[in-house]
Amino acid sequence: MSTRFFPQTQQGADIIASALKATVYMPDFFEPDGPYPIEKFPPKNDQDKRDLQAFFAGTASPPLAIKKLVDFGKALRTSGAKKVAAYGFCWGGKVTLSSGTLSTPFDAVAIVHPA
Numbered sequence: 001m002s003t004r005f006f007p008q009t010q011q012g013a014d015i016i017a018s019a020l021k022a023t024v025y026m027p028d029f030f031e032p033d034g035p036y037p038i039e040k041f042p043p044k045n046d047q048d049k050r051d052l053q054a055f056f057a058g059t060a061s062p063p064l065a066i067k068k069l070v071d072f073g074k075a076l077r078t079s080g081a082k083k084v085a086a087y088g089f090c091w092g093g094k095v096t097l098s099s100g101t102l103s104t105p106f107d108a109v110a111i112v113h114p115a
Contacts, residue, residue: 004028004035009089027072029095033059065095073105083107090114 005026017024036055043049056062069086076084085108088096093111100109 004030025072025076027068029065029068029092030059036060060091062091062095062098065092066098069095069099070105073099077105085109087112 005028009026013024013026016022036052036059040048040051043052073084073086084106086096086099086106087110088094089112093113096109097111100106
């Protein structure tokens with residue numbers, strides 16, 4: 001597991017795993033580059049805005065992340081998983097919902113967002 005997750009994210013995954021008696025995976029979609037620096041969010045100047053746009057155009061490109069998530073779901077199916085679901089927070093929610101198309105390997109997808 002990546003150490004780049006907030007402790008609350010890990011705690012939430014542990015709660016879901018315990019309640020459902022299931023294995024919960026937390027893939028790091030930003031590897032190898034890492035997440036956008038939290039100290040630069042929200043953007044405070046024009047350079048920060050450009051950096052954030054570059055992050056979403058590169059490391060956090062939704063089409064790239066959707067492919068990674070679908071491939072991960074397919075790998076779980078291939079390894080024998082009977083049920084596979086995905087949920088995502090914020091940006092990950094967009095990725096998760098977008099991965100829930102007709103050809104999806106997922107039985108269910110969900111988004112969690114504080115807004």
